[in-house]
Amino acid sequence: QVQLVESGGGLVQAGGSLRLSCAASGNIESTNVMAWYRQAPGNKRDLVAVISRVGWSRYADSVKGRFTISRDNAKNTVYLQMNSLKAEDTAVYYCNAGLNPVVAGNYWGQGTQVTVSS
Numbered sequence: 001q002v003q004l005v006e007s008g009g010g011l012v013q014a015g016g017s018l019r020l021s022c023a024a025s026g027n028i029e030s031t032n033v034m035a036w037y038r039q040a041p042g043n044k045r046d047l048v049a050v051i052s053r054v055g056w057s058r059y060a061d062s063v064k065g066r067f068t069i070s071r072d073n074a075k076n077t078v079y080l081q082m083n084s085l086k087a088e089d090t091a092v093y094y095c096n097a098g099l100n101p102v103v104a105g106n107y108w109g110q111g112t113q114v115t116v117s118s
Contacts, residue, residue: 002026002107004095009112012085016116020080022095022109031097033105034071034078038091038114045094049080050101058101063089087118 008020024031035050049069051057057069066085071078078095093112098105 002028002030002097004097004107004109006093006095006109006112009093009114011115011117014085014087014116014118016085017081017083018085018114019082020093020095020112020114022078022080024076024078024097028076030099030105030107031076032099033097033101035096035098035104036069036078036080037094037096037104038089039094039111040091043091047104048093051078052101056101082114085114085116087116090114090116 003025004022006022012018032053036048037045038048039045047060048063049059051069051071066083068081093114095109096105097107
């Protein structure tokens with residue numbers, strides 16, 4: 001089992017920045033790939049960014065150039081730096097962990113709300 005605990009969400013004005021963190025514990029061998037997803041009301045949960053243990057990463061087109069995913073393997077923590085935030089970035093952001101970079105992993109955090117006011 002893997003436990004994921006997110007932090008860093010909140011309310012920010014459009015154009016502002018936030019940094020999300022997700023700390024993993026438990027069976028760390030199952031966290032080869034870590035990712036951030038988001039879900040706005042009435043929408044499905046979509047991939048925002050994914051990163052492998054060795055640093056390979058991929059982003060949704062909607063956040064390229066604005067968001068940066070990173071991880072500290074020594075701390076078992078993944079980060080999402082979000083800059084130039086837009087109202088459409090408003091959503092609950094979920095941390096995810098697994099073994100395969102193509103599909104969502106089996107482990108999810110509880111989610112953290114990000115609200116961008118216009």
